[in-house]
Amino acid sequence: MELIAFYFFSTIVLLGAIFILITRNLMYSVFSLFLCFVGVAALFVLSRADFLAVAQLMIYVGGILILLVFGVMLTRPKLRSEDNTYANYVEADNGRRLWAGGVGLILFFLLLSVIFQGNFISTEQHITAKSTIQTLGVELMTSHLLPFEIAAVLLLIALVGAAYLALHREPEHK
Secondary structure (H helix, E strand, O other), rough: HHHHHHHHHHHHHHHHHHHHHHEEEEHHHHHHHHHHHHHHHHHHHHOHHHHHHHHHHHHHHHHHHHHHHHHHOOOOEOOOOOOOOOEEEEEOOOOOOHHHHHHHHHHHHHHHHHHHHHOOOOOOOOOOOOOHHHHHHHHHHOOOHHHHHHHHHHHHHHHHHHHHHHHHOOOOOO
16 A cells, blocks of 8 residues: 555656646646645655655745745736737746756666665565654754754844845945
Protein backbone atom coordinates (compact mmCIF):
# COMPACT_ATOMS: atom_id res chain seq x y z
CA MET A 1 0.00 0.00 0.00
CA GLU A 2 2.85 2.38 0.83
CA LEU A 3 4.50 1.63 -2.49
CA ILE A 4 1.31 2.57 -4.37
CA ALA A 5 1.06 5.82 -2.40
CA PHE A 6 4.73 6.57 -3.09
CA TYR A 7 4.28 6.10 -6.84
CA PHE A 8 1.07 8.12 -6.80
CA PHE A 9 2.61 11.13 -5.05
CA SER A 10 5.81 10.86 -7.07
CA THR A 11 3.75 10.95 -10.25
CA ILE A 12 1.89 14.02 -8.98
CA VAL A 13 5.18 15.79 -8.23
CA LEU A 14 6.71 14.91 -11.61
CA LEU A 15 3.62 15.84 -13.64
CA GLY A 16 3.28 19.11 -11.73
CA ALA A 17 6.94 19.96 -12.37
CA ILE A 18 6.62 19.13 -16.07
CA PHE A 19 3.47 21.26 -16.33
CA ILE A 20 5.32 24.17 -14.70
CA LEU A 21 7.93 23.93 -17.43
CA ILE A 22 5.58 23.71 -20.40
CA THR A 23 2.79 26.11 -19.48
CA ARG A 24 2.96 29.78 -20.33
CA ASN A 25 0.20 30.91 -17.98
CA LEU A 26 1.62 32.07 -14.66
CA MET A 27 -1.43 31.15 -12.59
CA TYR A 28 -1.39 27.62 -13.97
CA SER A 29 2.30 27.41 -13.07
CA VAL A 30 1.60 28.55 -9.51
CA PHE A 31 -1.13 25.95 -9.06
CA SER A 32 1.15 23.27 -10.49
CA LEU A 33 3.78 24.37 -7.99
CA PHE A 34 1.14 23.89 -5.29
CA LEU A 35 0.68 20.30 -6.45
CA CYS A 36 4.44 19.76 -6.33
CA PHE A 37 4.75 21.15 -2.81
CA VAL A 38 1.84 19.10 -1.47
CA GLY A 39 3.20 15.99 -3.19
CA VAL A 40 6.62 16.50 -1.63
CA ALA A 41 4.99 16.97 1.78
CA ALA A 42 3.10 13.70 1.26
CA LEU A 43 6.37 11.97 0.37
CA PHE A 44 7.85 13.29 3.61
CA VAL A 45 4.88 11.82 5.50
CA LEU A 46 5.41 8.47 3.78
CA SER A 47 9.05 8.44 4.84
CA ARG A 48 8.02 9.24 8.43
CA ALA A 49 9.59 12.69 8.45
CA ASP A 50 6.58 14.44 9.93
CA PHE A 51 8.47 17.58 10.94
CA LEU A 52 9.70 18.10 7.38
CA ALA A 53 6.18 17.54 6.05
CA VAL A 54 4.71 20.17 8.35
CA ALA A 55 7.58 22.54 7.58
CA GLN A 56 7.01 21.96 3.85
CA LEU A 57 3.35 22.84 4.19
CA MET A 58 3.86 25.82 6.49
CA ILE A 59 6.84 27.42 4.76
CA TYR A 60 6.40 26.60 1.10
CA VAL A 61 2.65 26.19 0.69
CA GLY A 62 1.67 28.62 3.42
CA GLY A 63 4.25 31.28 2.79
CA ILE A 64 6.10 31.20 -0.49
CA LEU A 65 3.24 29.96 -2.64
CA ILE A 66 0.80 32.52 -1.23
CA LEU A 67 3.41 35.22 -1.87
CA LEU A 68 3.69 34.05 -5.49
CA VAL A 69 -0.09 34.06 -5.92
CA PHE A 70 -0.35 37.60 -4.60
CA GLY A 71 2.62 38.67 -6.69
CA VAL A 72 1.02 37.34 -9.85
CA MET A 73 -2.42 38.71 -9.00
CA LEU A 74 -1.26 42.19 -7.97
CA THR A 75 1.16 42.91 -10.78
CA ARG A 76 -0.31 44.46 -13.84
CA PRO A 77 0.35 42.27 -16.85
CA LYS A 78 1.20 43.60 -20.30
CA LEU A 79 -1.49 44.34 -22.79
CA ARG A 80 -1.73 41.87 -25.62
CA SER A 81 -1.24 43.75 -28.84
CA GLU A 82 -3.78 41.91 -30.97
CA ASP A 83 -6.94 42.26 -28.87
CA ASN A 84 -5.96 44.78 -26.12
CA THR A 85 -6.73 42.39 -23.27
CA TYR A 86 -4.50 41.67 -20.36
CA ALA A 87 -2.35 38.59 -20.74
CA ASN A 88 -0.94 36.56 -17.91
CA TYR A 89 1.63 34.79 -20.05
CA VAL A 90 5.37 34.58 -19.89
CA GLU A 91 7.37 35.71 -22.89
CA ALA A 92 10.78 34.09 -22.75
CA ASP A 93 13.61 33.75 -25.20
CA ASN A 94 13.87 30.11 -26.23
CA GLY A 95 17.14 30.38 -28.11
CA ARG A 96 19.13 28.34 -25.61
CA ARG A 97 16.95 25.25 -25.43
CA LEU A 98 19.62 23.05 -26.99
CA TRP A 99 22.23 23.98 -24.36
CA ALA A 100 19.76 23.67 -21.51
CA GLY A 101 18.56 20.30 -22.77
CA GLY A 102 22.14 19.05 -23.13
CA VAL A 103 23.11 20.14 -19.62
CA GLY A 104 19.88 18.63 -18.26
CA LEU A 105 20.58 15.29 -19.95
CA ILE A 106 24.16 15.23 -18.69
CA LEU A 107 22.99 15.89 -15.12
CA PHE A 108 20.23 13.30 -15.47
CA PHE A 109 22.60 10.56 -16.59
CA LEU A 110 25.16 11.57 -13.95
CA LEU A 111 22.56 11.24 -11.20
CA LEU A 112 21.26 8.00 -12.72
CA SER A 113 24.77 6.53 -12.66
CA VAL A 114 25.15 7.52 -9.00
CA ILE A 115 21.87 5.78 -8.19
CA PHE A 116 22.87 2.59 -10.01
CA GLN A 117 26.29 2.53 -8.34
CA GLY A 118 24.73 2.84 -4.88
CA ASN A 119 24.59 -0.20 -2.65
CA PHE A 120 21.03 -0.10 -1.36
CA ILE A 121 20.24 -2.96 0.98
CA SER A 122 16.73 -3.90 2.07
CA THR A 123 16.91 -5.30 5.59
CA GLU A 124 13.31 -6.54 5.80
CA GLN A 125 13.19 -5.29 9.37
CA HIS A 126 10.06 -3.63 10.60
CA ILE A 127 10.72 -0.02 11.52
CA THR A 128 8.55 1.31 14.30
CA ALA A 129 6.95 4.67 13.63
CA LYS A 130 8.49 7.32 15.86
CA SER A 131 7.84 11.02 15.74
CA THR A 132 10.84 13.20 14.93
CA ILE A 133 9.37 16.40 16.34
CA GLN A 134 10.43 15.80 19.95
CA THR A 135 13.95 14.77 18.92
CA LEU A 136 14.37 17.84 16.69
CA GLY A 137 12.95 20.14 19.34
CA VAL A 138 15.34 18.84 22.01
CA GLU A 139 18.32 19.08 19.63
CA LEU A 140 17.44 22.63 18.56
CA MET A 141 17.05 23.83 22.13
CA THR A 142 20.11 22.11 23.61
CA SER A 143 23.10 21.35 21.41
CA HIS A 144 22.14 23.58 18.46
CA LEU A 145 20.85 26.58 20.40
CA LEU A 146 23.53 29.06 19.28
CA PRO A 147 23.00 28.59 15.50
CA PHE A 148 19.24 28.70 16.07
CA GLU A 149 19.50 32.03 17.91
CA ILE A 150 21.92 33.46 15.32
CA ALA A 151 19.46 32.60 12.56
CA ALA A 152 16.67 34.29 14.55
CA VAL A 153 18.75 37.47 15.01
CA LEU A 154 19.68 37.54 11.31
CA LEU A 155 16.03 37.19 10.33
CA LEU A 156 15.11 40.01 12.74
CA ILE A 157 17.81 42.25 11.20
CA ALA A 158 16.52 41.44 7.70
CA LEU A 159 12.96 42.28 8.78
CA VAL A 160 14.00 45.61 10.30
CA GLY A 161 16.06 46.42 7.19
CA ALA A 162 13.13 45.60 4.89
CA ALA A 163 10.81 47.80 6.95
CA TYR A 164 13.33 50.65 6.85
CA LEU A 165 13.72 50.34 3.08
CA ALA A 166 9.95 50.21 2.61
CA LEU A 167 9.50 53.44 4.58
CA HIS A 168 12.28 55.30 2.76
CA ARG A 169 11.60 54.28 -0.83
CA GLU A 170 11.88 57.64 -2.54
CA PRO A 171 15.31 59.30 -2.49
CA GLU A 172 15.49 62.85 -1.29
CA HIS A 173 16.26 65.46 -3.92
CA LYS A 174 18.98 67.90 -2.93
